[in-house]
Amino acid sequence: MPGERIEDAMAAGSRQQAQGIGTIFTRLGENVTRAEEAEEVTQHYLGVLDKLQASGLDAQISVKPTQLGLDLDKGLCFRNLQRLVDRAAERRNFVWIDMESSPYVDPTIDLFRQTRAHSALVGIALQAYLYRTAQDIESLLPLGSAIRLVKGAYLEAPTIAYPRKADVDANFYALACRLLRPDAQQRGTLLHIATHDPKLIERLNAFIVAERVPQSAYEYAMLYGIQRALQARLARDGRRIRVLIAYGDYWFPWYMRRLAERPANVWFVVKNVFAR
Ligand SMILES: Cc1cc2nc3c(=O)[nH]c(=O)nc-3n(C[C@H](O)[C@H](O)[C@H](O)COP(=O)(O)OP(=O)(O)OC[C@H]3O[C@@H](n4cnc5c(N)ncnc54)[C@H](O)[C@@H]3O)c2cc1C
Numbered sequence: 001m002p003g004e005r006i007e008d009a010m011a012a013g014s015r016q017q018a019q020g021i022g023t024i025f026t027r028l029g030e031n032v033t034r035a036e037e038a039e040e041v042t043q044h045y046l047g048v049l050d051k052l053q054a055s056g057l058d059a060q061i062s063v064k065p066t067q068l069g070l071d072l073d074k075g076l077c078f079r080n081l082q083r084l085v086d087r088a089a090e091r092r093n094f095v096w097i098d099m100e101s102s103p104y105v106d107p108t109i110d111l112f113r114q115t116r117a118h119s120a121l122v123g124i125a126l127q128a129y130l131y132r133t134a135q136d137i138e139s140l141l142p143l144g145s146a147i148r149l150v151k152g153a154y155l156e157a158p159t160i161a162y163p164r165k166a167d168v169d170a171n172f173y174a175l176a177c178r179l180l181r182p183d184a185q186q187r188g189t190l191l192h193i194a195t196h197d198p199k200l201i202e203r204l205n206a207f208i209v210a211e212r213v214p215q216s217a218y219e220y221a222m223l224y225g226i227q228r229a230l231q232a233r234l235a236r237d238g239r240r241i242r243v244l245i246a247y248g249d250y251w252f253p254w255y256m257r258r259l260a261e262r263p264a265n266v267w268f269v270v271k272n273v274f275a276r
Pocket of ligand 1: 097098099100125127148150151152153154194195196197198221222223226227243244
């Protein structure tokens with residue numbers, strides 16, 4: 001994280017923009033328990049969308065449904081998301097919906113479908129570690145959706161998710177290729193290839209070249225501070241890339257929760273501190 005305040009995050013976003021890298025902002029936090037908290041988060045992001053237009057920064061926002069009140073009331077969460085997407089339309093911006101742990105997948109896809117029915121300025125994250133994702137992608141393809149493909153960050157049971165990393169990687173590749181096929185492109189699909197995995201990126205780049213996939217069909221997406229050299233190289237090579245910057249004062253509980261959920265996450269953090 002470049003800092004706790006949105007101003008810190010925006011300063012980092014400007015530095016990225018100078019390198020040809022776009023930004024996605026997210027304020028840390030999840031599972032709000034009161035409607036007032038969901039309202040505060042919504043107001044915050046509405047303000048961010050205003051600030052982004054005023055600053056001219058090439059930056060989108062990404063929100064967690066449980067930050068907008070999904071645990072409290074689906075209707076409330078939908079209305080809050082709709083307000084963000086409406087503001088994004090006024091400010092010529094775009095809203096991403098993060099995917100949380102498996103019990104939230106169905107309600108999050110419902111939320112996406114409902115919002116997508118009103119506006120194309122919304123995208124959804126899908127997780128390659130879940131067996132169901134191939135089917136979810138087929139069902140979302142007719143909408144011409146913006147899809148951020150990630151490996152998945154939560155600890156899930158082997159009954160619903162691939163337990164072996166090699167299988168997750170293979171599924172990521174297969175799903176990404178599916179989303180880059182001509183029929184997906186014709187429907188207006190936008191794929192965010194959200195990984196720091198150099199081998200996977202290399203394989204997908206080879207597919208993109210071999211299949212002559214147009215630049216408009218995909219972007220790369222990574223996290224702030226991870227694989228900086230690869231981020232810069234992709235930008236220099238003329239690839240479209242966005243880097244997600246998290247900010248906010250909720251980082252300590254958020255980090256501890258990620259560790260508790262999945263101890264392997266600690267290695268991810270440690271590797272990123274040392275592997276610059
Ligand atoms: C933009 C973005 C948005 C995301 N949104 C969500 C979401 O909504 N829901 C969700 O569940 N998850 C989300 N994630 C997290 C994602 O699910 C993964 O947990 C996370 O990205 C780590 O997986 P990976 O694909 O980068 O590769 P990993 O399999 O963790 O790592 C692959 C390889 O990358 C290389 N690598 C990684 N870091 C470094 C480094 N610092 N230096 C050198 N090599 C390195 C190594 O070769 C490593 O073996 C998001 C990730 C990104 C990038």
